[in-house]
Amino acid sequence: MRKILLPALLLLTSLGYSQTRKALTHDVYDGWKSVGERLISNDGNFILYAINPQEGDGEMIIQNIKTGYIKKIARGYSAAITQDSRFAIVKIKAPYQDTRQAKIKKKKPDEMPRDSLAYVLLGTDSIVKIPRIKSYKTPEKGTGWLAYHLDKPVPDSAKKKALPDSLKVRIDMLTKLADSIIRISLDSVKGKIEKEEVMAAAKKAVKEIYKKADDALAEADAEGDEAPAAAAATEGTELLLKNLATNTNRSFKLVSDYGFDEKGRLLFIKTTKNSKDTNSKAQVLVYNLETGVADTIMRGLNDAKNFVFDEAGTQLAFTAERDSSSKALQKFYRLWHWARGKDTAVIIADKHTPGMRIGSTVSENATLRFSQNGQQLYFGTAPIQPAKDTNLVDFELARLD
Secondary structure: OHHHHHHHHHHHHHHHHHHHOOOOOHHHHOOOEEEEEEEEOOOOOEEEEEEEEOOOOOEEEEEEOOOOOEEEEEOEEEEEEOOOOOEEEEEEOOOHHHHHHHHHOOOOHHHOOOOEEEEEEOOOOOEEEEOOEEEEEOOOOOOOEEEEEEOOOOOOOOOOOOOOHHHHHHHHHHHHHHHHHHHHHHHHHOOOOOHHHHHHHHHHHHHHHHHHHHHHHHHHHHHHHHHHHHHHHHOOEEEEEEEOOOOEEEEEEEEEEEEEOOOOOEEEEEEOOOOOOOOOOOEEEEEEOOOOEEEEEEEOOOEEEEEEEOOOOOEEEEEEEOOOOOOOOOOOOEEEEEEOOOOOOEEEEOOOOOOOOOOEEEOOOOOOEEOOOOOOEEOOEEEOOOOOOOOOOHHHOOOOO
């Protein structure tokens, strides 16, 4: 009897399950969610993980696996937990629909929605949010420090651009000239032509006046806006260095690159020129987190990259180019080195260094690396590229699509 009932029950169960099971379609798996990045704190108490939909806004979940504490941060990603397991730091994406609509409306880059930053004291509901950031960094093994790079402030569209004095004079002259021409024309044809013909002639004159005024405005924009706009595109923005333990900030202006050493004792900062000050110069600084003193180790450079500290945090190396003009057809980078206690960085390799292969130079694209004991520095070289031939017309060059 038992042998007959058991297969019958299994058959009924399978039939009921097949009737309730939902068929797999595009609508079903488009709604599936996935687990993204995952982190665990050094003390083993907290875990962070992201839940992301196929399309739309996800969330970052912070959870204490012992107490049941849960904190959810909408649209969170790119998270980090500080070395001392006290703080979680999370970037927050702009809302998906806001970004989508901005792309549809073809808004300018400065008008696009920006990411935000949040840091949370783990185990509490305390959360601080900072709008419009580019990036953030924390020391790999140091504690208590957070550096975050702010984006450019939102442009104030309410402010109207003041017209140059010369342009005001030209527009006033056009207005007076138009007024006198219309008056003379009306007096000369008074009683000779119909009213409609007079109105048509006046409208034609007005159109010509507007055209000349638009041409004058366009010329003024071309003269006054192009150079500042180009300079602003490469100009650095504000960097905030926060001591999470004391909740104090240190601000650095015009920053374009930055980074901690592994143990969180030093911070390098690269700044750009001020587009509004012709006497300003780009600089490389080293900020001592223990003493609060910033030293300028290089001043007056065109570009610097590939910054790397040694493991002990006593040396900094980077590649930089500082001798050519912005329009130079060839630019040569050199390898620079700074050691703790020194005033400035010094050149240790370039295309003229003994042992450098003829026709080669220091590569600005290769990664720099110190040996574990800090006694060797490894860098890359590359063949010197020929200067661009300015005699060739751009539209005559071959293009591969």
